[in-house]
Amino acid sequence: MKKTLILSTALASFGFAAQADITVMSWGGAYGEAQTEAFVKPFVAATGKPTIMVDSDNPAPAVKAMVEAGNVTVDVASLEYADAIRLCDEGVLEPIDMATLPAGADGTPAAEDFLPGAVTECGVSTDIWSNVFAYDSSKFAEGPTTVADFFDLEKFPGKRGLRKGAKAVLEFALMGDGVPASEVYDTLRTPEGIDRAFAKLDTIKSSVVWWEAGSQAPQLLADGEVAMTTAYNGRIFAAAMNEGKPFQIVWDGQIYENEMFVVPKGAPNMADAMEFIAFATSTEGLRASAQQISYGPARKSSMAEEIIFKDGKTVMAPHLPTAPENMGNALETSSDFWVDFDSELNERFQAWLSQ
Amino acid sequence: MAEAATELLTTADGRPLKAALQAAQARARRRALLLVLPLLAFVLLTFLIPIGYMLKRSFEHDGFAASAPALVQWFAANPDYDPANPPEEAYAALVQDLARMQDEKTTGTSGTRINYSVAGTISLFKAGARAAADLQPPFKEALLAVDKNWARPALWRGMESASHVYTPEFYLVASDRKLTDDGWARGGDKERIYLYLFFKTFLISGIITVLCLLLAFPVAHLLATLPMAKSSLLMILVLLPFWTSLLVRTTSWIVLLQEQGVVNSLLVSAGLIGNDGRLQMMYNMTGTIVAMTHVLLPFMILPLYSVMRVIPPSYARAARSLGATSWTTFRRIYLPQTLPGIAAGSLLVFILAVGYYITPALVGGADGQLISNLIAFHMTKSNWSLAAAIAGMLLVSILLLYWLYDRLVGIDRLKFG
Numbered sequence A: 001m002k003k004t005l006i007l008s009t010a011l012a013s014f015g016f017a018a019q020a021d022i023t024v025m026s027w028g029g030a031y032g033e034a035q036t037e038a039f040v041k042p043f044v045a046a047t048g049k050p051t052i053m054v055d056s057d058n059p060a061p062a063v064k065a066m067v068e069a070g071n072v073t074v075d076v077a078s079l080e081y082a083d084a085i086r087l088c089d090e091g092v093l094e095p096i097d098m099a100t101l102p103a104g105a106d107g108t109p110a111a112e113d114f115l116p117g118a119v120t121e122c123g124v125s126t127d128i129w130s131n132v133f134a135y136d137s138s139k140f141a142e143g144p145t146t147v148a149d150f151f152d153l154e155k156f157p158g159k160r161g162l163r164k165g166a167k168a169v170l171e172f173a174l175m176g177d178g179v180p181a182s183e184v185y186d187t188l189r190t191p192e193g194i195d196r197a198f199a200k201l202d203t204i205k206s207s208v209v210w211w212e213a214g215s216q217a218p219q220l221l222a223d224g225e226v227a228m229t230t231a232y233n234g235r236i237f238a239a240a241m242n243e244g245k246p247f248q249i250v251w252d253g254q255i256y257e258n259e260m261f262v263v264p265k266g267a268p269n270m271a272d273a274m275e276f277i278a279f280a281t282s283t284e285g286l287r288a289s290a291q292q293i294s295y296g297p298a299r300k301s302s303m304a305e306e307i308i309f310k311d312g313k314t315v316m317a318p319h320l321p322t323a324p325e326n327m328g329n330a331l332e333t334s335s336d337f338w339v340d341f342d343s344e345l346n347e348r349f350q351a352w353l354s355q
Numbered sequence B: 001m002a003e004a005a006t007e008l009l010t011t012a013d014g015r016p017l018k019a020a021l022q023a024a025q026a027r028a029r030r031r032a033l034l035l036v037l038p039l040l041a042f043v044l045l046t047f048l049i050p051i052g053y054m055l056k057r058s059f060e061h062d063g064f065a066a067s068a069p070a071l072v073q074w075f076a077a078n079p080d081y082d083p084a085n086p087p088e089e090a091y092a093a094l095v096q097d098l099a100r101m102q103d104e105k106t107t108g109t110s111g112t113r114i115n116y117s118v119a120g121t122i123s124l125f126k127a128g129a130r131a132a133a134d135l136q137p138p139f140k141e142a143l144l145a146v147d148k149n150w151a152r153p154a155l156w157r158g159m160e161s162a163s164h165v166y167t168p169e170f171y172l173v174a175s176d177r178k179l180t181d182d183g184w185a186r187g188g189d190k191e192r193i194y195l196y197l198f199f200k201t202f203l204i205s206g207i208i209t210v211l212c213l214l215l216a217f218p219v220a221h222l223l224a225t226l227p228m229a230k231s232s233l234l235m236i237l238v239l240l241p242f243w244t245s246l247l248v249r250t251t252s253w254i255v256l257l258q259e260q261g262v263v264n265s266l267l268v269s270a271g272l273i274g275n276d277g278r279l280q281m282m283y284n285m286t287g288t289i290v291a292m293t294h295v296l297l298p299f300m301i302l303p304l305y306s307v308m309r310v311i312p313p314s315y316a317r318a319a320r321s322l323g324a325t326s327w328t329t330f331r332r333i334y335l336p337q338t339l340p341g342i343a344a345g346s347l348l349v350f351i352l353a354v355g356y357y358i359t360p361a362l363v364g365g366a367d368g369q370l371i372s373n374l375i376a377f378h379m380t381k382s383n384w385s386l387a388a389a390i391a392g393m394l395l396v397s398i399l400l401l402y403w404l405y406d407r408l409v410g411i412d413r414l415k416f417g
Helices: A002-020 A029-047 A059-069 A081-089 A169-176 A181-188 A191-202 A216-222 A233-243 A270-280 A283-292 A335-353 B002-006 B017-057 B069-077 B088-104 B107-115 B121-132 B139-146 B153-162 B169-174 B194-225 B228-243 B246-257 B262-269 B285-308 B313-321 B326-354 B358-363 B371-380 B384-408
Strands: A022-026 A051-055 A076-080 A123-136 A160-163 A208-211 A228-232 A247-262 A330-332 B177-180 B183-186
Touching: A022 A029, A022 A059, A022 A270, A029 A051, A029 A233, A029 A270, A029 A283, A059 A076, A059 A081, A059 B371, A076 A081, A076 A270, A081 A123, A081 A247, A081 A335, A081 B107, A081 B121, A123 A216, A123 A233, A123 A283, A160 A169, A160 A216, A169 A181, A169 A191, A169 A247, A169 A335, A181 A191, A181 A330, A181 A335, A191 A335, A208 A216, A216 A228, A216 A233, A228 A233, A233 A247, A270 A283, A335 B107, A335 B121, A335 B371, B017 B384, B069 B088, B069 B153, B088 B107, B088 B121, B088 B139, B107 B121, B107 B153, B121 B139, B121 B153, B153 B177, B169 B177, B169 B384, B194 B228, B194 B285, B194 B326, B194 B371, B194 B384, B228 B285, B246 B262, B246 B285, B246 B358, B285 B326, B285 B358, B313 B326, B326 B384, B358 B371, B371 B384
Parallel strands: A022 A051, A022 A076, A160 A208, A160 A228, A247 A330
Antiparallel strands: A076 A247, A123 A228, A123 A247, B177 B183
């Protein structure tokens, strides 16, 4: 009985603590660290409102569970774009009024300053990240340059790393098969298109090492387990900068998407949460984030001046998915497509894997 | 004599002895119950209620039924309609509901509910709901002009099924059935996955259990028979990995077994295999089995050890002195006495293995996936009902095995330590 008392007291005091602070839930790792440095610390310094960052390996199910249980302890959460749309449609998220977002540093209203699609009914973009492929430049005299090279086992022998899941892999396969970025989703909507994507994956299936957690991709490259691998571009950048790995990113065929800040319905500090989002996604906030990690800001005004990495010398522009020279053959993830077909295509993908 | 038998025995204060005894026992039982009450409440709150709630979700979903009252009514009144060609009234009810969904912001919930059995409907519902308020009769033509997919028989079958709050749909999907234009049918060769994964999960768990038993038996025997000082040291070696993080142990196996890993490099430098012939021991079923066997080994060793420790060595000595060979002694004297430990360890390892998630996710590669990985996928993609249905099927099959086990071995012979 005593134990239960202690436990419930501890839980209750935790509840109080959570109510006093603004709680931001993000993905942890290098990404969560970057958001703490770029958003949380400056916000506390500017407003004096205590704000804490909590980690989750995917905030979306946590937010949904909290709202359904009627016990929301998180004020702001960082979600993938498709999840931000889907949970908004399911009524789990609070709508965000574009008019409350600050104008750019140059005075451009928020509605024009943000890139298209970066502000949705319930979410505001914090950065644009990308699925790219990377290789170890010490392993190839002349490295791969196009997405088709990834699937060319003769010209570039060696194992390939791919994320174990349908999303971004099927698009990647179609682009590797020569489908232009603009036609990828139209192709995927047809049964023949899906077959074509899997047929392309069949050509390298026996040489693929599948990874699941984002940190596995650079690890596979570092261990020499694979000659090249798809990865989140920030992870490769971090390995190259912080650990001096000779990793090279190929931007051809990159698949990028916005990461969104959202407010769950019934957040305990609603007004503060909105203030935090406005602060974090201001011109300066997004710039500060891009100084920490190589994900691009979704405001044009944030790119107006050169962004320098936190080491004080590396110019970020060439490392960002949004840099014009990296956007030559780039595809934006279609959240419409994936909210509709994620489940079905993943079943198909799992069945294909086990064949 | 007959008189004496009917006369009741009484206590000093004149109460019947039987009643007094019962009252005293009831008091003791109540006190005992009070002692276990916190645990009971804990189990109920943190275990039974969540599991019950989750199982309820596997056959209950009101996402569509609650936001489409007109269609629910129409389906109830017309059970014999033709899904291939629903009449105008059905379309009128649908348009009315779509307009209502747009007002009440329930489009996403309804579309998601239908999307569970008919892929591609979330955006269909969103577009339909946006247009609904402006549509004029005849509604069938008007709605089909927005998107011709509204006429799909599978969609109408899906809506009819979703108009019931209670549905077996999620269990059908979890047994590889697909909702087609002609009703529920077995999925195509390229789509079937769940039953296969169930089978594979049980097979791999069985292999792991057998491997654990083979490896643990000698170790446990050694632990039970060595002198105290040595057996404590050995026990620490058994427990040390047990106290190490699961992720660390899994990652260590990756370091050891991957293609450029320690084991392969040793074999290459010893000249046993060529540099091109490096063995593929990680990111496949081999990797899953090796890593999981190691992780689960202590759960087999400990119950075995606790049973073997109390087996008197004199039995085996007696058998030998009566002329039994060492094999006969083991088979007829020692092994039967360790059975409760074998049973407990196997059950523990098997049930833990069936639900394993993180190890197969990290080292499983293409063919080392287990059913729990798909449960996790549907949890994160917010199809909790399907995740609950798969988990429910897993739970039922484990309970079935448990029942079978009880009939064959007897649960009272189980000994955990």
